[in-house]
Amino acid sequence: MPAKSVVTGMGVISAIGQGKAAFVAALLDGKTAFDTMRRPGRQLDSAYIGAEIRDMVVPLGIARQTLRGASLSAQAALVVLQEAWTEARLSDVDPRRIGLIVGGSNIQQRELVLIHEGYRDRSIFLRPTYGLSFMDSDLCGFCTAQFGIRGLAYTVGGASASGQLAITQAAQAVLADQVDVCIALGALMDLSHWECRGLRALGAMGSDRYANEPALACRPFDRDHDGFIFGESCGAVVIESAKSTEHRGLEPHAILCGWGIAMDGNRNPDPSLEGEMQAIQNALDASRLLPAQIDYVNPHGTGSTIGDETELKALHACGLTDAYLNATKSLIGHGLSAAGTVEVIATLLQMQAGQLHPTRNLENPIDPTLNWVKHEPIDYPIENALTLSMGFGGINTALCWQRA
Amino acid sequence: MTKIQLLDLIAQHAREIVPGLDAHQFLASDRLADLGANSVDRAEIAMLVQESLGLSVARVELFGPKNIGELADLFLQKLDAG
Numbered sequence: 001m002p003a004k005s006v007v008t009g010m011g012v013i014s015a016i017g018q019g020k021a022a023f024v025a026a027l028l029d030g031k032t033a034f035d036t037m038r039r040p041g042r043q044l045d046s047a048y049i050g051a052e053i054r055d056m057v058v059p060l061g062i063a064r065q066t067l068r069g070a071s072l073s074a075q076a077a078l079v080v081l082q083e084a085w086t087e088a089r090l091s092d093v094d095p096r097r098i099g100l101i102v103g104g105s106n107i108q109q110r111e112l113v114l115i116h117e118g119y120r121d122r123s124i125f126l127r128p129t130y131g132l133s134f135m136d137s138d139l140c141g142f143c144t145a146q147f148g149i150r151g152l153a154y155t156v157g158g159a160s161a162s163g164q165l166a167i168t169q170a171a172q173a174v175l176a177d178q179v180d181v182c183i184a185l186g187a188l189m190d191l192s193h194w195e196c197r198g199l200r201a202l203g204a205m206g207s208d209r210y211a212n213e214p215a216l217a218c219r220p221f222d223r224d225h226d227g228f229i230f231g232e233s234c235g236a237v238v239i240e241s242a243k244s245t246e247h248r249g250l251e252p253h254a255i256l257c258g259w260g261i262a263m264d265g266n267r268n269p270d271p272s273l274e275g276e277m278q279a280i281q282n283a284l285d286a287s288r289l290l291p292a293q294i295d296y297v298n299p300h301g302t303g304s305t306i307g308d309e310t311e312l313k314a315l316h317a318c319g320l321t322d323a324y325l326n327a328t329k330s331l332i333g334h335g336l337s338a339a340g341t342v343e344v345i346a347t348l349l350q351m352q353a354g355q356l357h358p359t360r361n362l363e364n365p366i367d368p369t370l371n372w373v374k375h376e377p378i379d380y381p382i383e384n385a386l387t388l389s390m391g392f393g394g395i396n397t398a399l400c401w402q403r404a
Numbered sequence: 405m406t407k408i409q410l411l412d413l414i415a416q417h418a419r420e421i422v423p424g425l426d427a428h429q430f431l432a433s434d435r436l437a438d439l440g441a442n443s444v445d446r447a448e449i450a451m452l453v454q455e456s457l458g459l460s461v462a463r464v465e466l467f468g469p470k471n472i473g474e475l476a477d478l479f480l481q482k483l484d485a486g
Contacts, residue, residue, distance in 0.1 A: 063423030069448075125455040128447035 005171045006252035006404060008181075008245055009088025009238035011080030012345045013188075014332040015051035015231055019083060024349040027357040028377045032331050034214040034229060039072075041110040041117075044193040048200070049207055049214045051231035051333040066146075069129055071111040074142050076188040076234035077102075081143055084183060084236040089248050095150040099179040102139050103166025104187035104337025105157030113192040139187060151179040155187075159391030160300070162186065163235065163340025164399055168259050170239040180244040186341025188234040196230070204228060204269055206303060219361035220301035220327035221308050221372075228302035231333015235341035252404040253348045257384075258286025264394030271307050275396045276314035280386070283398035284318070289384055291319035294400075296356065296380070298347040298387040301327035302334050307390065312367045324380060326373040330360040340389040344399065351382040351403055405457075405483060407432075410476040417452040418472075421445045432473025450475070459483060 012019065015033035016026035037043060037050040058067060058075060059082040067075060085091070090098060112134060119126045132138050140153040152173060158165035163186030170182035191199075199205035206227030207217035218229035245252060260282025264275035284291060297320055299311055315321065328346045335342055350356050356373045365372055385401045415430040422441045436446050450466050453475075459482055469475040 065421055065423045068420065122455070124460045125451055128451055129444060132444065 004242065005174050005239050005256050006242055006245060007237055007254050007256065007348060008240055008250045008252050009084040009090070010253060010345050010348065011083030011087070011236040012234070012342055013053060013056065013076055013079050014233040014335070014342060015053050016332055018057060018079065020345070020349060023345070024353060027328070027331055027346055027349070028353065028355055030331065030358040030360055030377070032215060032218070032360055034218055034333065036214060039110070041114045041192045042196065046193060046196065047211065048193070048196045048205070049217045049229055051229070053232045069133070070142065071108045071133065072190050073107050073111070073188040073234070074139055077139055077143055077185055078146060080234050080236040081147060081183065081185065084238050085147060088181070088238040088250065090181060090238070092248055093181050095148045097151055097180040098149045099151040099170065099173050099182035100140060100143055100149050100153040100185065101166045101169045101173070101182060102136070102153070102155040102185045102187050103158070103162035103341060104189060105136055105155060105162070107136055107187045107189050107337050108133070109195050110190040110192035113194060143185070151182070158395045158397070159393055160334070160336050160339055161389035161391035161395045161397045162337040163335070163342065164344070164387065164389040164397040165261070166341060167237055167239065167256070167344060167399060168261065168397065170237070171256055171259070174239055174241050181238060181240040184237045184239060184341060186235045186335065186338035188232055188338055189336035191230060202269060204304060205230065216361055218303055218330055218333055220303040220330050220359070221312070221365050221367070222362050223364040223366055225303040225305060225308060228304055228329065228334040231329070231335055233332055233335035233338045233342045235338060235345045237341055237344060254351060254404050255402040257289065257400040257402050259283050259397065259399045260286060262396045264396070266394040269392045271310040271390055272394060273310050273313050273317065275394060276311060276388070276390065277317050279396035279398040280314060280318045280320070280388070283386065283400050287400035289400055292322060293384050294320055294323045294386050296347070296350070296382045296385045297323045297325050298328060298343050298385065299325060300388045300390045301329055303329065308366060311388065311390070312370065315370070320386070321370060323386070324356055324371045324373055326357055326359045327362070328357070330362065331357065340387070340397065343389070344387050344401070347385050347387050347401060351385060351401070354379060354381050356380050405480070407476050407480060410479055411472060413456055414449065414453055414472050414476060417449045417456070420452065421448045430472065432476070433471050435471045453479065457483065459486060
């Protein structure tokens with residue numbers, strides 16, 4: 001059998017819920033929170049639609065002075081790490097044997113824009129902390145300081161596949177015995193109006209079609225999709241070896257059976273059928289699973305016209321036509337760097353609930369032959385699941401999960 | 405501006421940056437490091453004071469003062485010179 005690792009803790013925040021219980025309840029209810037975005041720094045002569053987190057509850061005992069110097073991405077990280085840490089009882093683990101992999105790069109763009117604009121006319125008084133905080137790796141420093149992590153910590157970037165990439169790197173660190181426990185964090189991507197403008201100009205971000213109807217704009221795999229809709233989210237997944245959990249008597253959420261990573265050899269945002277098939281095939285091979293054994297696929301499904309089409313072709317080509325499918329992004333939006341991690345959490349929570357969440361705005365699937373979970377949640381036991389992410393720059397990742 | 409006012413200003417910004425000082429009675433002999441301010445915290449506090457005063461002091465000069473009383477003296481001296 002290939003070496004495997006397990007998930008013993010998870011923490012999540014999104015626009016539709018903070019914490020696993022609220023998050024899965026909102027998913028199964030098909031809740032959404034799309035609107036014209038209002039966070040400072042998100043709009044400039046624009047009305048971009050997205051799903052923003054309101055009323056984040058930060059853990060008790062965090063000093064307001066600590067939060068003052070914490071970006072939105074850092075605050076979200078703190079929230080999800082606290083939840084995952086507590087659940088996995090990491091206070092009982094030697095801190096030198098705990099690692100942290102932060103998935104995402106250039107994640108704090110809005111924060112930077114606000115600082116640049118705020119200090120434009122008084123640059124001599126720029127906060128000295130900016131000399132630290134402009135780097136994404138500040139998140140590693142901030143989080144390891146808060147939790148006393150002494151193993152390893154670094155960031156990995158794979159655009160919208162960063163969240164899944166972080167999980168693969170955390171699993172690698174555990175399987176290579178660098179640490180006993182490694183937390184993968186899908187960092188909250190904090191877009192400024194500049195990134196929104198660029199993503200719109202590129203044709204990646206929607207929605208021209210539903211500019212005045214925010215609730216209808218996010219529609220992965222629907223015939224009327226016209227690009228992804230952004231959604232703030234952040235997730236943490238605690239990965240460890242089965243042996244490591246024995247000492248703490250934990251019941252794992254699921255087993256990570258294997259994964260695949262494949263590049264398209266293409267810088268551009270356009271997807272590649274071959275690359276996606278390769279990642280899926282690699283993941284199935286590494287897991288020693290046959291396509292017919294996969295009960296559920298949590299697809300990348302952003303709402304991009306060509307991205308959605310290519311992904312469904314890849315599922316057909318890989319023989320994954322019997323599995324159930326829904327689109328988590330239809331409910332929470334696209335978290336970019338966070339997406340891969342948060343969607344893995346959505347997958348494992350559905351696996352535990354024995355239920356699959358509905359897909360919002362899936363009125364006319366571009367491929368009606370597949371097993372879509374459309375308007376209502378369904379009861380369905382998942383034994384094996386596949387989660388997919390694709391990122392700009394031609395990166396494709398696929399992870400196989402098994403009920404523990 | 406009096407030295408008392410400057411000490412109050414330093415105390416106010418120290419409370420913004422360093423946890424646990426809300427009830428602390430600041431004395432001129434207090435050292436920020438002893439109050440829990442690390443080097444980045446001290447740089448932040450000094451910058452906030454400078455901004456409040458509309459005064460820019462070279463970083464190298466801020467290494468001189470040994471406590472907040474001396475820091476207040478440095479700022480007063482710069483204000484007088486300005």
